[in-house]
Amino acid sequence: xxxxxxxxxxxxxxxxxxxxxxxxxxxxxxxxxxxxxxxxxxxxxxxxxxxxxxxxxxxxxxxxxxxxxxxxxxxxxxxxxxxxxxxxxxxxxxxxxxxxxxxxxxxxxxxxxxxxxxxxxxxxxxxxxxxxxxxxxxxxxxxxxxxxxxxxxxxxxxxxxxxxxxxxxxxxxxxxxxxxxxxxxxxxxxxxxxxxxxxxxxxxxxxxxxxxxxxxxxxxxxxxxxxxxxxxxxxxxxxxxxxxxxxxxxxxxxxxxxxxxxxxxxxxxxxxxxxxxxxxxxxxxxxxxxxxxxxxxxxxxxxxxxxxxxxxxxxxxxxxxxxxxxxxxxxxxxxxxxxxxxxxxxxxxxxxxxxxxxxxxxxxxxxxxxxxxxxxxxxxxxxxxxxxxxxxxxxxxxxxxxxxxxxxxxxxxxxxxxxxxxxxxxxxxxxxxxxxxxxxxxxxxxxxxxxxxxxxxxxxxxxxxxxxxxxxxxxxxxxxxxxxxxxxxxxxxxxxxxxxxxxxxxxxxxxxxxxxxxxxxxxxxxxxxxxxxxxxxxx
Amino acid sequence: xxxxxxxxxxxxxxxxxxxxxxxxxxxxxxxxxxxxxxxxxxxxxxxxxxxxxxxxxxxxxxxxxxxxxxxxxxxxxxxxxxxxxxxxxxxxxxxxxxxxxxxxxxxxxxxxxxxxxxxxxxxxxxxxxxxxxxxxxxxxxxxxxxxxxxxxxxxxxxxxxxxxxxxxxxxxxxxxxxxxxxxxxxxxxxxxxxxxxxxxxxxxxxxxxxxxxxxxxxxxxxxxxxxxxxxxxxxxxxxxxxxxxxxxxxxxxxxxxxxxxxxxxxxxxxxxxxxxxxxxxxxxxxxxxxxxxxxxxxxxxxxxxxxxxxxxxxxxxxxxxxxxxxxxxxxxxxxxxxxxxxxxxxxxxxxxxxxxxxxxxxxxxxxxxxxxxxxxxxxxxxxxxxxxxxxxxxxxxxxxxxxxxxxxxxxxxxxxxxxxxx
Numbered sequence: 001x002x003x004x005x006x007x008x009x010x011x012x013x014x015x016x017x018x019x020x021x022x023x024x025x026x027x028x029x030x031x032x033x034x035x036x037x038x039x040x041x042x043x044x045x046x047x048x049x050x051x052x053x054x055x056x057x058x059x060x061x062x063x064x065x066x067x068x069x070x071x072x073x074x075x076x077x078x079x080x081x082x083x084x085x086x087x088x089x090x091x092x093x094x095x096x097x098x099x100x101x102x103x104x105x106x107x108x109x110x111x112x113x114x115x116x117x118x119x120x121x122x123x124x125x126x127x128x129x130x131x132x133x134x135x136x137x138x139x140x141x142x143x144x145x146x147x148x149x150x151x152x153x154x155x156x157x158x159x160x161x162x163x164x165x166x167x168x169x170x171x172x173x174x175x176x177x178x179x180x181x182x183x184x185x186x187x188x189x190x191x192x193x194x195x196x197x198x199x200x201x202x203x204x205x206x207x208x209x210x211x212x213x214x215x216x217x218x219x220x221x222x223x224x225x226x227x228x229x230x231x232x233x234x235x236x237x238x239x240x241x242x243x244x245x246x247x248x249x250x251x252x253x254x255x256x257x258x259x260x261x262x263x264x265x266x267x268x269x270x271x272x273x274x275x276x277x278x279x280x281x282x283x284x285x286x287x288x289x290x291x292x293x294x295x296x297x298x299x300x301x302x303x304x305x306x307x308x309x310x311x312x313x314x315x316x317x318x319x320x321x322x323x324x325x326x327x328x329x330x331x332x333x334x335x336x337x338x339x340x341x342x343x344x345x346x347x348x349x350x351x352x353x354x355x356x357x358x359x360x361x362x363x364x365x366x367x368x369x370x371x372x373x374x375x376x377x378x379x380x381x382x383x384x385x386x387x388x389x390x391x392x393x394x395x396x397x398x399x400x401x402x403x404x405x406x407x408x409x410x411x412x413x414x415x416x417x418x419x420x421x422x423x424x425x426x427x428x429x430x431x432x433x434x435x436x437x438x439x440x441x442x443x444x445x446x447x448x449x450x451x452x453x454x455x456x457x458x459x460x461x462x463x464x465x466x467x468x469x470x471x472x473x474x475x476x477x478x479x480x481x482x483x484x485x486x487x488x489x490x491x492x493x494x495x496x497x498x499x500x501x502x503x504x505x506x507x508x509x510x511x512x513x514x515x516x517x518x519x520x521x522x523x524x525x526x527x528x529x530x531x532x533x534x535x536x537x538x539x
Numbered sequence: 540x541x542x543x544x545x546x547x548x549x550x551x552x553x554x555x556x557x558x559x560x561x562x563x564x565x566x567x568x569x570x571x572x573x574x575x576x577x578x579x580x581x582x583x584x585x586x587x588x589x590x591x592x593x594x595x596x597x598x599x600x601x602x603x604x605x606x607x608x609x610x611x612x613x614x615x616x617x618x619x620x621x622x623x624x625x626x627x628x629x630x631x632x633x634x635x636x637x638x639x640x641x642x643x644x645x646x647x648x649x650x651x652x653x654x655x656x657x658x659x660x661x662x663x664x665x666x667x668x669x670x671x672x673x674x675x676x677x678x679x680x681x682x683x684x685x686x687x688x689x690x691x692x693x694x695x696x697x698x699x700x701x702x703x704x705x706x707x708x709x710x711x712x713x714x715x716x717x718x719x720x721x722x723x724x725x726x727x728x729x730x731x732x733x734x735x736x737x738x739x740x741x742x743x744x745x746x747x748x749x750x751x752x753x754x755x756x757x758x759x760x761x762x763x764x765x766x767x768x769x770x771x772x773x774x775x776x777x778x779x780x781x782x783x784x785x786x787x788x789x790x791x792x793x794x795x796x797x798x799x800x801x802x803x804x805x806x807x808x809x810x811x812x813x814x815x816x817x818x819x820x821x822x823x824x825x826x827x828x829x830x831x832x833x834x835x836x837x838x839x840x841x842x843x844x845x846x847x848x849x850x851x852x853x854x855x856x857x858x859x860x861x862x863x864x865x866x867x868x869x870x871x872x873x874x875x876x877x878x879x880x881x882x883x884x885x886x887x888x889x890x891x892x893x894x895x896x897x898x899x900x901x902x903x904x905x906x907x908x909x910x911x912x913x914x915x916x917x918x919x920x921x922x923x924x925x926x927x928x929x930x931x932x933x934x935x936x937x938x939x940x941x942x943x944x945x946x947x948x949x950x951x952x953x954x955x956x957x958x959x960x961x
Contacts, residue, residue: 069715144712150689151672151714154912238690244673245688278580280588284598309675309684309710311693314624318617325609329602335569336601342576346588349577357573364569368562371609375558375616377551380623381682384675384710448555450679452710455718459706459823530592 007417007496011514025121028113031515033120034098035415040127041087041095042484048082049480051075053473056439058456060470062463069456073142074157076454078134080145081162085169086127088400089258092265094123094176096407097204099415099515101180103508104198106189106524111182119175126169133161144454146255149236149247153228160229163222170219173261177211180204192526198506199288199529203268206292210257210264214300218254221247248310252303260299262396263363264292266403267334270356273410274338276504277353278345281530284337291330298327308379317376324374331367335360348537350502351425355406358433362398366391369444387447390440398436405432405483412487413497417514420490428483435476442469498538505535547697550619551682557615561608623682626696630662637667637674637687638914639871640716640861642707648736651856654753655707655724658732662698670914675710678724686711699726715871716861723824725753746852747836750829754821769818770811775799776838784809796834803830828860850930853923857916865934872913879936884911893928900924 008014012031015023024032055075058066067075098116102109110116134140137158143151152159184197184205197205225247227233234240236247275282282288304312304320338360347353369391372378382388413419442465447453451462458466500509506529511519579585633655634645644655657663667676669687677684681697699705709720727735738749751757751772759769770780775794782792790809792798801808803821810816825833828851835848854860854875862871873884883891883899886908898906903913919927 069718073712073715073717142714148673148712151712154672155714238688245691278588279582281590281592284593287593287598308620310686311688311691314620317620321617321620322613325613328609329605332605333598333602337598339569339572339576340594340597342573342580344585344589345576345580346582346585347577347580348582357577360573361570364566368558368566371558371562371612372555375554375612375619377554377616377619377623377682378558379616380620380684381551381555381679383684384677450677450706450708452675452677452708452718454712457718459721532588533590 007512008514010512010516011417012517013514016517026117028109028117029517030098030102030109030113030116031415033116034095036120037090037098037123038095040123041090044082044086044127048079048087049477051079051082053477055079056470056473059458059466061467062458062460064457067456070139070142072456073454074134074140077141077144081130081141081166084145084258085166086123086130088262088396089169089173090123090176091262091400091404092269092407093180093204093207093261094119096269096411097180097200097265098176100411100508101201101204102183102187103511103515103519104201104506104529105184105187105192106507106520106526107183107187108519110179111186112179115175116179119172119179122168122172122175126165126172129161129165129168133158133165137161146251147222147225148251149225149228149242149244150238152225153237160226163225167219167222167226170215170222173211174215174219177208177215181208181212184208189520189523189526195285196526196529197289199271199282199285199292200265200268200506202289203264203271203292206296207261207264210261210296210300214254214257214261217250218258221250221254224250245307245310245312248307249304252306253300256303256306257296257300259395260295262400263403264295266359266400266407267292269403269407269410270338270359271334272504272506273352273356273406274341275345275530275532276502277350277356278342278347279503279532280341280345281532282337283340283343284333285530287333288337291333294330295327298323298330302327305374305379308376309383321374321376321379325371328367328371328374335364335367350409351420351422351429352406352410352502354426354429355402355409358429359399359402359406362394362402362433362436366394366396366398369394381450382447384452385447386443386451386453389453390443390447393436393440393443398440402432405429408487410502411508412491413501414508414511414513415515416491417497417512418491418494419497419501420486420494424482424486428479428486431475431479431482433479435472435474435479438472439469439476440472442466442472500535500538503532503535503537505529505532509535547619547622548680548682550622554612554615554619558612561612623695626664626694627662630664630696631657632664632666633657635665635667635676635687636670637676637709637720638670638858638861639672639714639912640709640720641858642676642720642722643856643858646736650736650738652735652753653856654722656732656735656753657699657724657726658729659699659702659726661729662696664694664696667693667695671912672713673711674713674720675708677708677710678705679708680705680724684710697724699724702726702728720861745832745836745840746849746855747832747834749852750833751836754825754829754833756833759818769814772837781812782809783812794837796838799834799837800830803833826860828855828865847926847930847933850926850928850933853919853927854930857919857927859927862913875931875934877935879932879934883907896928896931897924 012029013035024036027033054067055072058072098110138156140157141159141162142155142157143159147159147163184201224235228235228237228240228242232240234242236242236244238244271282271288302320302324304316305324308317308321369387372382373388373391409420409425446462446465449462451458497513499511499513505527507524507527510524632647636643636645642653644652665676667685667687668691669689671689673689674687675684676687676695678697681699683695683697685693685695687693703726705724705726707722707724709717713720735752738752761771762773764771764773778794780792780794782790784790789812792811803825805820805822832848832851864870864874865876867874867876878891881891883889883895884907885895889895900916900919902915903911
């Protein structure tokens with residue numbers, strides 16, 4: 001049997017030596033670990049999406065239907081916890097970051113491959129604990145993903161296990177960030193100067209610093225809740241002499257930067273895709289790389305804009321409102337630079353670009369509505385309403401989500417060596433885009449009309465908008481099913497993909513498709529990552 | 540600045556308009572540019588791309604211009620925030636206490652109520668706190684929202700410029716019945732407000748009467764037999780009337796519990812002859828417990844004030860009924876129905892009696908012997924306490940203590956729910 005002609009046989013995922021499960025779950029190969037993450041992240045995404053669909057189905061009509069209030073409260077808590085900690089935070093960096101960060105800088109692996117595998121195991125343990133917390137103890141946590149005290153101290157649901165899961169997941173994230181920072185510093189190929197780094201690497205580098213610096217605070221906060229619940233220490237619960245606002249500060253010192261952990265890597269993906277499909281150098285490389293660092297830095301100083309109504313001092317509101325508007329500027333710069341990259345380019349509207357343009361549209365809506373939340377006077381009215389739910393889903397699902405889908409369409413042929421159907425991908429894109437807007441836009445209106453979030457039931461005046469929003473969730477679900485089916489079908493049975501189907505200039509496109517076990521046999525020469533002269537799409 | 544001239548709602552709405560206006564222009568510009576570029580610079584129309592890598596002037600412009608725009612938004616937002624925060628001198632102060640899952644408003648003369656009644660045109664300063672977990676006082680009509688934090692007092696203010704009823708939500712997630720923690724601000728004329736303040740609280744008068752007033756019934760229905768927009772409520776119980784149905788048929792009607800419930804809560808079968816169909820629907824605004832009280836008053840008048848139903852008003856005003864039902868269903872705490880003589884939640888196995896209830900009210904966690912979500916009830920007048928106990932007793936005593944064990948009931952949402960399914 002000779003498989004040498006079959007490129008799939010040489011792929012990194014093909015069995016080599018001792019095969020089987022152990023060759024995957026104990027693998028130190030960054031590509032295999034990236035795929036392991038991808039598989040789990042998508043499984044978790046499917047789970048939490050189903051929860052979201054059930055929530056929307058319940059909310060389609062007012063009154064007590066489908067779920068009890070307790071089930072509903074547990075369901076939106078789990079939707080949030082799973083989506084945030086198990087899907088969105090690891091999404092792009094843990095999967096595509098793991099696979100392509102080393103390749104982008106001409107390295108054969110990350111700095112600490114065994115630590116990388118350990119991070120994945122921490123993720124698995126965290127995920128298992130999160131699932132355990134649902135089915136054991138006095139029932140699934142019902143606190144919302146924010147675990148606000150004193151409620152989270154007093155409810156008898158299984159909050160203690162859930163915060164331990166968050167603690168462990170935090171470590172998975174910290175170690176991945178640490179690994180990426182070290183890799184970028186130590187393993188760049190000769191000639192790969194900082195200004196030759198692809199912008200995807202810059203965004204992961206900035207993300208890595210937030211992960212390393214901010215996530216430990218979440219870990220400590222989760223432990224403090226555990227200590228207060230189990231050891232009955234008085235830290236946050238005023239009944240025990242604690243301060244509930246202290247908890248909110250600690251929580252958001254992590255959880256606001258976490259939003260940038262979620263969005264920066266997706267921005268990195270968009271910065272890769274737009275120049276490739278415009279065949280024009282990225283506009284303002286320095287400014288995009290710098291704005292990633294600026295967002296990472298300034299984004300660490302705005303956490304208390306989640307607390308304008310909390311009872312903290314008006315001076316704090318003044319300062320945090322000001323800083324929030326400052327951090328809006330680097331995001332705006334990125335959008336303008338992406339548009340300018342397209343200007344006078346030579347644009348091919350392939351699926352990855354389609355999803356990227358969807359990202360820009362959705363992220364713009366999410367970002368601009370964020371200005372309403374940053375402005376102190378208007379935030380008071382829309383804080384804790386559906387307006388916030390809409391804003392968040394536009395940024396995170398419309399932004400990070402579409403960024404992740406763009407990455408899947410961009411790199412699938414490289415990772416699996418096969419091409420999916422472009423027409424079907426476009427159909428799924430439009431279904432998803434329309435579904436998202438029908439689902440989330442009415443939430444802006446309901447929020448302006450004062451509907452608070454996390455409401456099991458609502459006044460009849462909100463019924464028409466809730467109904468429309470629920471219809472949107474069905475479009476979205478249909479689009480997602482079509483997209484995943486198309487990708488699965490393409491990666492398993494699609495036509496053989498060429499080495500460089502899109503005409504990218506970064507190093508991964510010099511490697512065979514699918515990716516081989518060992519990427520570089522000797523140090524590659526560092527290319528200009530956005531110079532397309534002489535680099536053409538195959539075929 | 541003359542404080543009366545500050546229109547807070549207008550200030551906040553101006554900021555909304557400013558931000559939405561600029562955002563709409565930017566979004567349209569970005570989207571239009573994106574679509575135009577995809578069309579104009581498609582690979583077919585523009586096979587040879589430009590090769591430049593940036594333009595310093597352009598980048599400076601789109602750093603400077605957005606910076607100026609967002610600073611303008613910041614200033615406008617801060618300006619309207621100040622308007623929301625700075626209560627005018629001499630504003631009437633009302634204390635707000637939030638609890639799972641209802642509101643208590645205390646006026647300057649010590650009167651309490653469950654809906655917030657305020658005089659039109661007069662600034663009202665709220666001093667808010669909470670007995671248990673975080674809640675949020677949210678009155679969308681006044682753009683006012685402020686969290687209530689246990690152990691801490693927060694402030695907010697508003698002024699109702701026209702009479703009416705305005706919804707108040709709880710904005711911070713607070714557990715099982717968060718979505719039901721809704722009340723209203725009722726803005727009335729100064730005379731009506733003074734009358735409201737002068738009315739004594741629960742205890743001496745029948746609580747059902749206070750409710751008829753609080754829900755606005757007495758605006759259209761007199762209690763002294765005089766003609767008004769709606770039929771008078773004087774001696775209404777047992778009286779006969781004629782109901783005109785939607786298809787113009789006439790039907791005899793006798794006022795009793797069932798027919799009054801049909802009229803108040805709906806679905807209404809018609810209109811009483813001689814009156815216009817003007818009465819709003821109350822199904823969302825009156826709870827079953829409140830209806831019971833109102834009907835009790837209509838049936839028996841003030842003489843019933845000393846009966847067990849007076850205690851129901853105390854339970855309602857203290858927020859007990861948010862967690863303890865009277866119909867046998869478990870909410871967050873054990874139901875009041877047939878509670879007496881059951882074994883209590885206490886770790887020492889005590890049976891529920893007057894002493895037990897009193898000690899649990901004073902210090903729930905201490906008496907029960909483990910942490911409980913139930914807040915301590917303080918400042919309950921002796922008369923109210925005895926009315927409350929009478930009410931609990933009137934709901935019946937457990938005949939078979941076996942199998943009706945409340946032990947292990949932690950008085951928390953999840954547990955209550957868990958037991959429901961056993």
